[in-house]
Amino acid sequence: MAIPVLPTDVLLIICKHLGIADLLKLRQTCKDFLEITQLRSVWHELLRAEVLEKNIPIPGLEGRNLATLGAKELESRLADALRLRRNWISPSPEPVRRLTFRTVDKPDSQVISVSFLPTRGHRWLISLALSTAPDQRMFILQCWDLLDLSHCIARRSAADFRGFRINTDPSHPGIVALRSPMGVEILGIDFLSNDPDSAFVTLHVLHNLAESLQTFSGSTLLTKLDDNRLHLRTIENPDVSAELRNPNYVVQKECVDAMITHEYAVVVRTVTLELYSLSSFHAGSNESVIAPVAFHTWQWRVDSVSLAHQQSWAATARGIAPPINILVRYASLFPWPVNALHHYVLPCDESYNARAAIDVNNAPYLPEPVLIRTFASPIRLFARWDMVLGAYGTALWIDSHTEDYFDHAVEGQRLAGTLFTTFEPGGPVVALSDQGASATASMVYQVREDDGWIRIAIAEEEGKIAVGTSTAEITVLEYI
Structure with a gap:
């Protein structure tokens, strides 16, 4: 007697409740199940439920839409x-590939900045090296194909280098804003x-713009004067600017970091957000x-900060x-x-109306950031350190916490991190205290016995x- 076969739509409903391992086993049982488990709708639904x-994050998309x-x-x-994900969040993630290369073949040289180009497949890496060789002090800006x-694909050298910023909007043709003696080059x-x-191509020159570069997003630049005043301007109309000013301070406080979208700017100063x-x-x-529609005063003075949107399917x-x-x-007194x-998390304001202009009564975020946890991250005197946030919640940092590996050595660094889960309103929070940390790093990617690491970048x-x-030197660690 033949075994009755369930209708295809019923089988598809059943497949929605199976994991990837169960589907792979199911397809080996018979031709009908093989055909069912090769349907696009099955894998799209599983990808949505298990990943999105x-x-x-989904590696290998390189900007492609899932619909294609x-x-x-x-x-x-x-x-x-x-x-x-399994490798990335394990206690000791294991790289499947390690690339190490020199950026400058000169003595007395160091890497002072390294960044992946946003969402361009993360195939391209921008580095800035400083050579202090006796013959000539030189800054070298380079782009590398991983x-x-x-060889590097683009290079610009200058003895008088005054800063640069990478465009956070990958859709804009201007990739780097470079401050030079003539002004700002895009x-x-x-x-x-x-x-x-000759591969770095000058698209625009903002002549005689003597302000420091703070943030570059799309065609918008945020620049800073020596007195900490912040100016917003566009590449298309650089002579027209607006100052981002907090009226509660006669003398503006130093900007540590900033995030800009077309609709709003989040500015972190040493004393305020x-x-x-x-x-x-x-x-x-x-x-x-332009005055802020909302601001928060930090309990202590900020030394360093990193900002990143948290990818959220629900949002x-x-x-x-x-x-x-x-x-x-x-910062400390020392x-x-x-x-x-x-x-911290800056939570969304659920009452925000995206179709209306942002003002004091309609803001995309609540005015006060929520402290989630505090991590122990010791820094020895004069030791180098750095930190960065990924778009999917990975916090990565260099610190001097090496007692678990090298006992009480006077040098040594740890490349550690943790994963921030998406914040939900009403979730647990902690009180800010100087008495100790509430958490520790959950991932340790690498350790070394000296203080040679200077800068880190992440392509989560x-x-x-x-x-x-x-x-x-630059070392690229790949975990898939």
Whole structure:
């Protein structure tokens, strides 16, 4: 007697409740189940439930929309996403590939900045090296192709280098804003050029702009004067600017970091966190000063901070702004920062109306950041350290906590991190205290016995970490 076969729509409902391992076993049982488990809808639903809704990054997409992928590609992306996540958040993540290369073949050189180009497949790495060789002091800005490290693809050298910022908007042709003696240059990159020395292409020059670069997003620049005044301007109309000013301070406090979108700016100063509406600025208003629609005063003076939106499936589905993770290291009375990192979240305001202009009564975020936890992260006197946040909640930092590995050595560094889960209103919070940490790092990626690491960068979507050293080397760790 033949075994009755369930209708396809019933089988599809059953498949929605199976994991990836169960589906792979099911397809081996018979031809009918093989055909069912090769349907695109099965893998799209599984990818949504196991990856997207859990805010897990999908490596290998390189900007492609999931709607353009077939069943086999969806299956492959799902397997890679889960494999990367298991390795990435393990106590000691194991790199599957390690690339180390020198940026400058000169003595007395070091890497002072390293960054992945946002969402361009994270194939490209921007580095800034400083050579202090006796013959000439030189800054070297370079772009590297991580698929071919035989040579850099773009290079710009200057003895008088005054800072740069990478564009956080990958859709804009301007990739780097470079401050030079002539002003601010907006540079693109000719990725097909065979001559690295001409591959950085000048797209715009903002002549005689003598302000420091703070943030570069799309066509918008945030710049800073020596007296800490912040100015917002666009590449298209650089002569017109608006000052972001907190009226509660006659003398503006130093800006530590800032985040800009088309609608708003989040500015972290040493004493405040400020939220500004940019609606009138981008609408062409002649407003010369913009006051914050909300601000928060820190309990202690901020030494360093890192900001990043937290990818949130739930926020996207509801059409609201994603929460913002904030990693803070406070300053101390001594010439080094305190030995703790603090994780804050700037929560979304559920009542925000995205179709209306942002103002004091309609803001995308609540005015006060929520402290989630404090991590022990000791820094020895004069030791180098750095920290960075990923788009999917990974906090990564360099500190001097090496007692678990090298006993009480006078040198040594740890590359550690943890994963911040998506903040939900009403969740647990902790009180800010100087008495100790409430948490420890959950992942230790690498340790070393000296203090050679200087800067770190993270490409969380592709499972990559880049570390720059005091000997002008960069090591790229790939975890899938």
